Amino acid sequence: MERLLLRVLSRIVRRGSLTLILPSGHRETFGDGSGPPLAIRIASKDWERRIALDPEFEFGEAYMEGGLVIEQGDIGEVLATLMSQVGYQVPSFTAKSLMKLRFMVRRLAQFNPRERAQRNVAHHYDLDGRLYSLFLDADRQYSCAYFEHEGQSLDDAQLAKKRHIAAKLLFDRPDLNALDIGCGWGGMGLYLAENAAANVTGVTLSQEQHGIANARARERGLSERAEFRLQDYRDVAGPFDRIVSVGMFEHVGIGHYEEYFSKIADLLKDDGVALVHSIGRSEGPGITNPWIAKYIFPGGYIPALSEVLPAIERAGLLVADVEILRLHYAETLKAWRERFLAHEEEIERMYDSRFVRMFEFYLASSEMAFRHQGMMVFQIQLAKREGVVPLTRSYIAETEADLRGKERRNRIGLRLAGE
Structure with missing residues (x-):
């Protein structure tokens, strides 16, 4: 899952400077070096796997539960870097499949009697x-x-x-x-x-x-x-x-x-x-x-x-x-x-x-x-x-x-x- 997560972030982060610290201790920086340097740490292999497979849901879940820790900067700056990428694409087959499934069932999720x-x-x-x-x-x-x-x-x-x-x-x-x-x-x-x-x-x-x-x-x-x-x-x-x-x-x-x-x-x-x-x-x-x-x-x-x-x-x-x-x-x-x-x-x-x-x-x-x-x-x-x-x-x-x-x-x- 470590390689998958690194591949996911390399496809997303093209601008800015975001360092990822993995549970193994491996560090890797993504982006072109512009903007303030930011760093996030993933606390466990379980969170590494969950974020890699379903970043749309698990990124917020990990931050809320303490599974993702901001080591440099704040969560607003990290999200600004991630969400402002030009030409952003859904990063993995699994994430794409989840998005398609969620679109298919959205009427059921929004059924509000x-x-x-x-x-x-x-x-x-x-x-x-x-x-x-x-x-x-x-x-x-x-x-x-x-x-x-x-x-x-x-x-x-x-x-x-x-x-x-x-x-x-x-x-x-x-x-x-x-x-x-x-x-x-x-x-x-x-x-x-x-x-x-x-x-x-x-x-x-x-x-x-x-x-x-x-x-x-x-x-x-x-x-x-x-x-x-x-x-x-x-x-x-x-x-x-x-x-x-x-x-x-x-x-x-x-x-x-x-x-x-x-x-x-x-x-x-x-x-x-x-x-x-x-x-x-x-x-x-x-x-x-x-x-x-x-x-x-x-x-x-x-x-x-x-x-x-x-x-x-x-x-x-x-x-x-x-x-x-x-x-x-x-x-x-x-x-x-x-x-x-x-x-x-x-x-x-x-x-x-x-x-x-x-x-x-x-x-x-x-x-x-x-x-x-x-x-x-x-x-x-x-x-x-x-x-x-x-x-x-x-x-x-x-x-x-x-x-x-x-x-x-x-x-x-x-x-x-x-x-």
Whole structure:
């Protein structure tokens, strides 16, 4: 297996400088010598065999379990070197066969009826609430931020994301009824209630998020405008003037796309506007990384637009606008990882060192996927008939400017009320 692993890395690493230290003591350096020198050590022959045969899964497994040790550099730098290689090819017959098999069974892995969907959500989102408060922004936005300029803080970029989405939803009059599918900890819904004077219904399958979202609504005096339910979106009754879904579509599963968009069409009024904000892949259909599927987002899948748009068409919805956010999520994940590592000792006390390595690997590998492997975020604006959305996109910037003024006024009001 030693020779196989060396052959695997020689086929992958053409640029950079990565030294591999094998259980036998053998050391070999790969790449052209550019960039910072990095070194990894494999702790045992068993891990050597497992990584060689199935690197897509076992590399993350080995790092999490301590079977792969970073001797020089950090896991983010190692993953950046591995994932940024130009012309990367699947390195072995076994790995190719596993990828083909995983593609063949991906619909089964993403089969998400109501009970399974709730279990999948609980797996990730019902962790100790303190964890997310340590690395997310103050509003607990657990989705891609919108960086308007270089150097913008994470909190400001997350606020800009909410503002950008609200502008595209066209809250042109007060008291519109809005549905937030996958409402998280309530940040998007509370923003719409507070700054767009909307009546918001948010739904989530996470008990942790449900409790916190309603508590936040009460604390901010918005309970009459914002209600958050522990409910599957498929069980919601409409209609609604506006529908928004941020960072939830990735959990739907490819076999449920038509069901998802048909439900949006059923719930949306004829003159309504909807917006879906989701991670996507710039290339064609693929598979969920098996390590991510097991430990982070079971049942999840990042779609290509070619898989999404046909389901929208079949649901009878019109695509009014598509925007691609390219490196925004890479910068978001970078900020999350920096904050996570700043609280590493505290998180280890909450869980253990294995959990810390698992979550660090998730954040680092996700960041590098956005930087180097064609991952992006799309925002698809939907309507049921022509003429609902203005002819040009100038209204977005104009509405954002108006929302900024409302944000300032509401922040002042909240400070006075708390004194």
